[in-house]
Amino acid sequence: MLAYLLRRLLYAIPILIGVNLLTFTLFFMVNTPDDMARMQLGVKHVTAEAIEKWKTERGYDLPLFWNADAAGTEKLTRTIFTQKSARMFIGDFGRAENGRDIAREISARMGPSLAIAAPTFALTLFVAVCLALLLAFFRATALDFWGVAICVLLMSISSLFYIIGGQYLFAKVWRLVPISGFGEGLDNWRFLVLPVLIGVVSGVGASTRWYRTFFLEEVNKDYVRTARAKGLPETLVFFRHILRNALIPILTGVVALIPLLFMGSLLTESFFGIPGLGSYTIDAINAQDFPVVRSMVFIGSALYILGLILTDISYTLVDPRIQFGGQK
Amino acid sequence: MNFQPVMNFQPVLLWSDLLLWLLTFVAIGLGVYSAHVEHLQRAWARLSRNAVATGTASILCVFLLIGLLDSLHYRPRLESNPAAGAAVRTAHYAVEVRSLLDALLSSLREHHEKTYSAPLAIRLYVMETEETQTGATRDYPRLRHGGAHLADESGHLRDIFSSILQGIALAALLFFLLKMALARYRVPAGGVPANGSGFAWRGVLYALGAFLFLALPIAFLAADYHVFGTDKVGQDVLYQALKSIRTALAIGLVTTLVMLPLAIFLGIVAGYFRGWADDLIQYVYTVLNSIPGVLLIAAAVLMMQVFIDKHSGWFSTAAERADLRLVALCFILGVTSWTGLARLLRGETLKLRELDYIQAARAFGVSSGRIITRHLLPNLMHLVIIALAMDFSALVLTEAVLSYIGIGVDPAMMSFGSMINNARMELSREPAVWWSLATAFTFMLVLVLCANLFADALRNALSSMDDAAFEHEADMSGDP
Numbered sequence: 001m002l003a004y005l006l007r008r009l010l011y012a013i014p015i016l017i018g019v020n021l022l023t024f025t026l027f028f029m030v031n032t033p034d035d036m037a038r039m040q041l042g043v044k045h046v047t048a049e050a051i052e053k054w055k056t057e058r059g060y061d062l063p064l065f066w067n068a069d070a071a072g073t074e075k076l077t078r079t080i081f082t083q084k085s086a087r088m089f090i091g092d093f094g095r096a097e098n099g100r101d102i103a104r105e106i107s108a109r110m111g112p113s114l115a116i117a118a119p120t121f122a123l124t125l126f127v128a129v130c131l132a133l134l135l136a137f138f139r140a141t142a143l144d145f146w147g148v149a150i151c152v153l154l155m156s157i158s159s160l161f162y163i164i165g166g167q168y169l170f171a172k173v174w175r176l177v178p179i180s181g182f183g184e185g186l187d188n189w190r191f192l193v194l195p196v197l198i199g200v201v202s203g204v205g206a207s208t209r210w211y212r213t214f215f216l217e218e219v220n221k222d223y224v225r226t227a228r229a230k231g232l233p234e235t236l237v238f239f240r241h242i243l244r245n246a247l248i249p250i251l252t253g254v255v256a257l258i259p260l261l262f263m264g265s266l267l268t269e270s271f272f273g274i275p276g277l278g279s280y281t282i283d284a285i286n287a288q289d290f291p292v293v294r295s296m297v298f299i300g301s302a303l304y305i306l307g308l309i310l311t312d313i314s315y316t317l318v319d320p321r322i323q324f325g326g327q328k
Numbered sequence: 329m330n331f332q333p334v335m336n337f338q339p340v341l342l343w344s345d346l347l348l349w350l351l352t353f354v355a356i357g358l359g360v361y362s363a364h365v366e367h368l369q370r371a372w373a374r375l376s377r378n379a380v381a382t383g384t385a386s387i388l389c390v391f392l393l394i395g396l397l398d399s400l401h402y403r404p405r406l407e408s409n410p411a412a413g414a415a416v417r418t419a420h421y422a423v424e425v426r427s428l429l430d431a432l433l434s435s436l437r438e439h440h441e442k443t444y445s446a447p448l449a450i451r452l453y454v455m456e457t458e459e460t461q462t463g464a465t466r467d468y469p470r471l472r473h474g475g476a477h478l479a480d481e482s483g484h485l486r487d488i489f490s491s492i493l494q495g496i497a498l499a500a501l502l503f504f505l506l507k508m509a510l511a512r513y514r515v516p517a518g519g520v521p522a523n524g525s526g527f528a529w530r531g532v533l534y535a536l537g538a539f540l541f542l543a544l545p546i547a548f549l550a551a552d553y554h555v556f557g558t559d560k561v562g563q564d565v566l567y568q569a570l571k572s573i574r575t576a577l578a579i580g581l582v583t584t585l586v587m588l589p590l591a592i593f594l595g596i597v598a599g600y601f602r603g604w605a606d607d608l609i610q611y612v613y614t615v616l617n618s619i620p621g622v623l624l625i626a627a628a629v630l631m632m633q634v635f636i637d638k639h640s641g642w643f644s645t646a647a648e649r650a651d652l653r654l655v656a657l658c659f660i661l662g663v664t665s666w667t668g669l670a671r672l673l674r675g676e677t678l679k680l681r682e683l684d685y686i687q688a689a690r691a692f693g694v695s696s697g698r699i700i701t702r703h704l705l706p707n708l709m710h711l712v713i714i715a716l717a718m719d720f721s722a723l724v725l726t727e728a729v730l731s732y733i734g735i736g737v738d739p740a741m742m743s744f745g746s747m748i749n750n751a752r753m754e755l756s757r758e759p760a761v762w763w764s765l766a767t768a769f770t771f772m773l774v775l776v777l778c779a780n781l782f783a784d785a786l787r788n789a790l791s792s793m794d795d796a797a798f799e800h801e802a803d804m805s806g807d808p
Binding site for chain 1: 611612614615617618619620622623624626627628630631633634635637638721725729732733734735744748752755756760765769772773776777780781
């Protein structure tokens, strides 16, 4: 188990290097720092001095990979790649366009992101599993048909509609909750309840339909038939046998998403003015703040890989038949 | 009329037009081809007996027709000054690029109001100061075009009702004719279908009927009113929504053109040859997959913007620039989204290559290329078709989100996303302006819902051939 985990962790490193190289190519080689300077300075006819000044201020005046002018190891370290891209591996993300330290900003914004994303995630999972169980229990009836139809309808509505419509109705017309904002302490729940509710409604359709197929897959398996043949009532068959077995693929599937909760939700956070990582990303995209976008790409993929490793662990924990001893 | 040696318009072929038409012909060709592939025939037959499938397919065809009409572009000829006789020989064309749909909807396009007006209104939504002899009065002024034919405002409601009634009457007539035309295909209750095919004409009939009963009253009303109101600059919202259809279709369809070759080629190569090719391809798609989708798209689009700004001299018209941006966006979406299908095809190829018929082909000395094209590809087709259908609706929804974030289509190009983005603050006005948002969301809902229902029916029809294949999608464990 430990050897397997170690192997997975080692496998993550080349992937992160790949992500790093890819973002470096996108941000520094497709367009040179000169192009970025021209874009940021915003004028058609900027002077060469202004561009040079912009590049020197940000450390973009170095060569890309190989600094022939420097001495010794500095030939490698005094380059844009090492200074701007490779240093992300040690948690140094540099500074945003407005001069703030990105790493500190990120650690401050993870909390608010999680305050929205974690309850949304847990509630959606719970509601969707319950509804899927209900639909599977009443499978091939009118309830099942219309339940699935409503799920498809919910899936087909743009997430923007849920947010804009929900905000208008609950916050503006009925004035039940504040329109946007984020507070400290216990009073904060008033700001959280609407974004969480909207997140659950917009996600529950797809999840329910998806989980329902897991339940239906179990329904016709041999062990279920045995349980019925023993004379167990259908409810007991469902809650004791089918629910437990169908939860395996559901739970191992969602484990991969847990680390990504830190990234927050782009749309919800920007609509509700929550100072989390999602709104940070959106602001960076709108302001064309490339260092921030680069950092978020790196963090996002690191969290994704963490999710993959957690999934593997959860497989072994949930299902004793699976063992990653090494012969797999 | 004197003889004119030049045409009244100059056809313009935009890149996305070319790709959309190409896709339409390829799709028709593939449909004809797959109707002759034996193991797909049963699936098509099953699909065609499903009334939901035929119904949603007819609605999607209506959307496609609007999109294709909007993909025939031209530049109208400018009226040359008769005094300048020499100018007759060298015709001048407008900078503005129009489409056939624009020509058909010219009254909608040209009927600009000053600013917001509510659906079917005859007066502006905001007060204006009017100068009269007795002094200045504040009032809601009459619209320039909406209900301008009414001399007396008291006839407003009656006029609306009569237009709706006319539309419904015509729709009923057409529906009846359609029903008569389809009657000979009707399946008698419990009996064998007359022509043996069992095609669910019922779905087509009801879907087109619903479309007629909705569209015709709107068409009659649109002649005199702004049926869905006007936006901030006074443009008709119905016109914007109709123009947005093409953008949504382009995003949903052209993207697949980029994604398909990548996914099919790399997925099959990885599964068939295994070894270092498999390792390399798996590495590439794990890297791409590990970057959260929106961020990767954002990074690529930001870089594309810098690139387009740098080469702004390449484009002679604004439409060309917007169009290239659309194609580039499709390209970016395609490059970032092939990984799921490639992984699916790889897994399926791994399974298929061990089957007896492939082993037999290899024993006979059939070349790898021939095995892939003749024996593997036809048996993977159903996975490809299902994945395409399911991706389409997701892509349409993605476009709206991307345009809202500001990394979608060009702001000058009409799309559901830019309609929503432009109207984002309107609900917080007092009183709220809701019609732009409502129209964009409704059109999007109909398109996406039809696509989802059709994809579902398609999956049911095709995947009973192979149920297990799609379980791989749920398997998020990565590849050990």
